[in-house]
Amino acid sequence: MSSAPLLQNAVGLENFGHSLKRVAYVFRPQRTDELPALFEQARAAGLTIGLRGSGRSYGDAALNTGHIVLELGALTRILDWNAETGVITAEPGVTIEQLWRHALPHGWWPPVVPGTMFPTLGGCLAANIHGKNNWQAGPIGEHVVQFTALLPNGQQVTCSPQENSQLFYAMISGMGLLGIFTSITLQLKKVHSSHVRVTAWTQPDMAGMLAAVDANKDEDYIVGWLDAAARGRSLGRGQLHRATYLHAEDNAPQQTTLDLPASILGIPKGVLPPLMAPFVNNFGAGLVNMAKYTADRWLHNNKTYLQSLVEFNFLLDYIPGWERIYGRNGLVQHQSFVPAAAAESTFREILKLAQRRGLPPYLAVLKRHRPDKFLLSHAVDGFSLALDFRVPSQPARLVSLAEEMDAIVLANGGRFYFAKDGTLNAERARAYLGAEALASLQALKAQTDPDNILQNDLYRRCLAN
Numbered sequence: 389m390s391s392a393p394l395l396q397n398a399v400g401l402e403n404f405g406h407s408l409k410r411v412a413y414v415f416r417p418q419r420t421d422e423l424p425a426l427f428e429q430a431r432a433a434g435l436t437i438g439l440r441g442s443g444r445s446y447g448d449a450a451l452n453t454g455h456i457v458l459e460l461g462a463l464t465r466i467l468d469w470n471a472e473t474g475v476i477t478a479e480p481g482v483t484i485e486q487l488w489r490h491a492l493p494h495g496w497w498p499p500v501v502p503g504t505m506f507p508t509l510g511g512c513l514a515a516n517i518h519g520k521n522n523w524q525a526g527p528i529g530e531h532v533v534q535f536t537a538l539l540p541n542g543q544q545v546t547c548s549p550q551e552n553s554q555l556f557y558a559m560i561s562g563m564g565l566l567g568i569f570t571s572i573t574l575q576l577k578k579v580h581s582s583h584v585r586v587t588a589w590t591q592p593d594m595a596g597m598l599a600a601v602d603a604n605k606d607e608d609y610i611v612g613w614l615d616a617a618a619r620g621r622s623l624g625r626g627q628l629h630r631a632t633y634l635h636a637e638d639n640a641p642q643q644t645t646l647d648l649p650a651s652i653l654g655i656p657k658g659v660l661p662p663l664m665a666p667f668v669n670n671f672g673a674g675l676v677n678m679a680k681y682t683a684d685r686w687l688h689n690n691k692t693y694l695q696s697l698v699e700f701n702f703l704l705d706y707i708p709g710w711e712r713i714y715g716r717n718g719l720v721q722h723q724s725f726v727p728a729a730a731a732e733s734t735f736r737e738i739l740k741l742a743q744r745r746g747l748p749p750y751l752a753v754l755k756r757h758r759p760d761k762f763l764l765s766h767a768v769d770g771f772s773l774a775l776d777f778r779v780p781s782q783p784a785r786l787v788s789l790a791e792e793m794d795a796i797v798l799a800n801g802g803r804f805y806f807a808k809d810g811t812l813n814a815e816r817a818r819a820y821l822g823a824e825a826l827a828s829l830q831a832l833k834a835q836t837d838p839d840n841i842l843q844n845d846l847y848r849r850c851l852a853n
């Protein structure tokens with residue numbers, strides 16, 4: 389079979405953080421039955437295939453420099469839906485947004501969602517995403533009833549916790565390196581309202597934030613925002629939001645068409661990015677963090693209100709394209725997952741280090757997690773701290789800070805997350821995943837993908853050796 393059509397479309401692709409610009413041969417299949425021939429064409433051309441959903445990974449998980457990238461975002465059919473049981477089967481390009489829009493009118497909501505509604509189901513399974521309910525609900529993989537996949541060796545398989553279970557637990561979290569999800573069956577969560585009851589309050593320091601998140605981990609959702617610029621005794625201060633589902637007897641709102649607000653504080657969303665741009669520097673971001681904490685502390689403390697599931701979960705979608713305000717070098721996120729007992733000292737240490745290096749994060753988010761059984765798991769019984777950094781004019785400064793922060797996290801038994809990561813290397817990935825998990829990955833890859841066709845830049849950076 390000729391490889392010519394695949395090689396006609398060399399285009400530039402970026403990561404979500406816009407810190408990487410890479411050229412690849414991009415192909416966008418319209419149907420899953422086109423996929424087997426694409427493996428043949430790649431083999432014939434001596435090229436590897438990287439998979440891409442919506443390209444919302446912060447780092448290089450959906451890039452495959454100089455090789456083929458299959459964009460799977462056109463595979464958007466809902467294949468089966470049971471409004472009685474909330475079980476849905478969909479193609480991998482269906483997005484979280486399509487999913488909730490389809491299910492909410494029937495009283496169902498995705499059990500786990502990320503902070504944005506644009507990722508595809510395939511991308512969410514490959515990363516095994518978590519939400520603000522990770523302690524309660526686990527990662528998305530725990531809600532997958534089964535999936536079907538096409539393996540590079542030509543096999544089509546069905547996997548569930550009972551059937552082909554080793555592959556089930558490895559492909560979910562496996563970052564698209566073992567096969568292509570072709571259909572995904574998920575059990576959704578029954579909800580009695582389109583809204584949740586939210587309570588917001590502040591804490592004056594890191595110890596207070598961690599204790600408050602921990603004390604509320606059995607709520608349906610709990611998340612903390614940290615004032616990333618605070619220092620000294622105020623280091624780690626911030627605001628918490630916990631949310632609970634409403635019950636049928638709560639006489640709760642039942643809106644089926646939910647949208648994010650068109651304006652924020654009366655300002656149309658479209659004009660916000662240029663207004664925010666002057667604050668995307670150490671001084672401006674520090675000011676914004678401090679002003680937000682002060683307002684949260686004195687104006688909005690201990691408030692309880694109803695908010696739609698969409699507004700609560702997809703805060704980061706309020707301002708489309710917000711990530712572009714980080715400028716031409718883009719942004720990098722460093723998210724570390726640290727066991728509960730070590731979290732306070734570890735997070736304090738990495739925040740102080742970043743401040744000392746003159747590279748403070750501009751956004752910091754805290755979550756509670758629990759361990760899971762998936763092969764490349766990022767979770768621990770503890771907390772994660774996600775820090776957004778602007779890439780400076782000398783990116784090596786940030787790479788070296790990330791290396792120092794990684795060392796602190798690793799020394800405290802922590803882990804990292806490939807969907808967010810852009811700076812780990814093979815040695816540090818091995819240090820948290822362990823030789824056994826990596827050997828399992830390679831053994832499975834030798835079976836499913838003997839020619840090592842499925843690759844991406846992340847694989848070559850962190851997992852290939």
Ligand SMILES: Cc1cc2nc3c(=O)[nH]c(=O)nc-3n(C[C@H](O)[C@H](O)[C@H](O)COP(=O)(O)OP(=O)(O)OC[C@H]3O[C@@H](n4cnc5c(N)ncnc54)[C@H](O)[C@@H]3O)c2cc1C
Pocket residue numbers: 404438439440441442443444445446449450460480481501502503504506507508509510511512514515516517518519520563564565567568569570704807808844
């Ligand atoms: C603003 C923002 C907020 C976020 N918040 C969270 C959060 O709260 N929690 C969280 O866990 N994550 C979060 N993320 C990360 C995001 O959920 C993951 O990166 C997710 O993988 C993105 O899905 P995607 O469709 O864009 O996949 P891509 O980024 O395009 O690809 C991700 C991986 O999926 C693989 N892949 C894609 N499709 C398939 C397929 N059909 N079969 C096999 N492998 C496939 C690719 O090979 C790649 O390795 C956030 C991202 C953004 C931009």
